[in-house]
Amino acid sequence: MDYNTRENIFKLAKEWVLEAGGKIRNTIDDPLEVSSKSNPNDLVTTMDKNTEKFFVNKIKTTFPDHLLLSEEGFGDDLDSLDGTVWIIDPIDGTMNFVQQKRNFAISVGVYHEGIGEIGLIYNVMEDELYSAKRGEGAFKNDKKLPLLEKGIRLEESVIGLNHFWLCENRLVDEKVMQNLVKTARGSRTYGSAALEFAYVAEGILEGYLTMGLSPWDIAAGMVIVSEVGGITTNIDGNPINMVGRNSVFVGHPDVHKRIIEDFIQKGRK
Ligand code: IPD
Ligand code: CA
Ligand code: CA
Numbered sequence: 371m372d373y374n375t376r377e378n379i380f381k382l383a384k385e386w387v388l389e390a391g392g393k394i395r396n397t398i399d400d401p402l403e404v405s406s407k408s409n410p411n412d413l414v415t416t417m418d419k420n421t422e423k424f425f426v427n428k429i430k431t432t433f434p435d436h437l438l439l440s441e442e443g444f445g446d447d448l449d450s451l452d453g454t455v456w457i458i459d460p461i462d463g464t465m466n467f468v469q470q471k472r473n474f475a476i477s478v479g480v481y482h483e484g485i486g487e488i489g490l491i492y493n494v495m496e497d498e499l500y501s502a503k504r505g506e507g508a509f510k511n512d513k514k515l516p517l518l519e520k521g522i523r524l525e526e527s528v529i530g531l532n533h534f535w536l537c538e539n540r541l542v543d544e545k546v547m548q549n550l551v552k553t554a555r556g557s558r559t560y561g562s563a564a565l566e567f568a569y570v571a572e573g574i575l576e577g578y579l580t581m582g583l584s585p586w587d588i589a590a591g592m593v594i595v596s597e598v599g600g601i602t603t604n605i606d607g608n609p610i611n612m613v614g615r616n617s618v619f620v621g622h623p624d625v626h627k628r629i630i631e632d633f634i635q636k637g638r639k
Contacts, residue, residue, distance in 0.1 A: 371454070371482040379433070379480055380488050380503055383456075386428050387476050390421050390460070391494040398471050398495070413464045418442055421460035421476065429456055439613070441586045451484040451612055457589035463562030471495070477564035479589030484612065489593030491568045500568040500594050508571050508597035518573055518599045524628050527576035528556040529621075530566040534581065541581055541605065541617060546637025550629065563618070567591025570620050571598050577621030577629060579605060585612050591620065601626045605634055 403416045422442040438445030440458040463474035472495040480488035491500040502508040508515045535547040551557045566578040571594045592602045605617040607630045
């Protein structure tokens with residue numbers, strides 16, 4: 371993708387993300403229609419659907435040859451990332467949106483021939499925009515995020531993970547995961563994968579592990595985290611399939627290596 375094309379896409383993507391976020395903020399107290407998808411706790415609202423439609427409209431009108439991979443089904447049905455593909459989660463952290471009215475984000479990644487070129491994660495209620503263009507560093511609003519510090523130890527790290535890791539699960543022995551939680555300085559669960567990626571990029575979380583995510587949960591975050599020197603793999607340390615569901619482990623390279631070697635490999639089922 372050439373420089374001017376990417377600049378233009380970034381400028382518009384940023385405008386649209388801020389506009390969509392503003393609409394959500396302005397109507398945050400309006401009554402919501404909430405329904406369930408795959409299970410009673412997998413929520414979707416009219417706001418998720420309308421926000422996705424807003425992006426589909428903008429993108430298809432402005433860039434008719436671009437494709438869209440998005441959560442609520444208004445995008446294209448894709449099995450590859452050929453061409454220019456926008457990967458969108460209109461609201462990441464819908465449960466937080468419904469129950470808390472905060473701690474949710476709009477996540478927009480733009481990939482060209484399979485390579486992540488642009489990432490935008492907007493914490494709507496805090497009005498904080500994390501953004502990156504491949505090769506140009508990552509930003510929180512207008513402030514450039516520093517590269518992740520070298521030589522970070524797990525014992526001084528805060529790790530993001532869902533509490534289901536500590537219950538009996540099919541991926542990693544729960545005793546090993548309990549040991550991970552005890553070894554790290556602290557653990558957190560924010561309930562929005564996109565924000566957890568943004569926090570890894572910001573250096574306020576050293577890692578985030580999750581059992582199953584879709585491309586729209588991670589596409590923007592992967593671009594942003596990689597710009598500060600972070601790594602994203604599945605929990606075995608292998609590359610992510612960008613058109614399927616994956617276990618996901620994003621983190622500081624030192625902490626990522628330590629957790630894979632001393633915990634995941636030992637407890638993997
Ligand atoms: C969810 C959030 C959550 C993660 C789930 C995702 P959604 O996305 O990112 O933190 O644990 O696996 O599905 O459904 O709110 O867009
Ligand atoms: Ca999501
Ligand atoms: Ca979502």
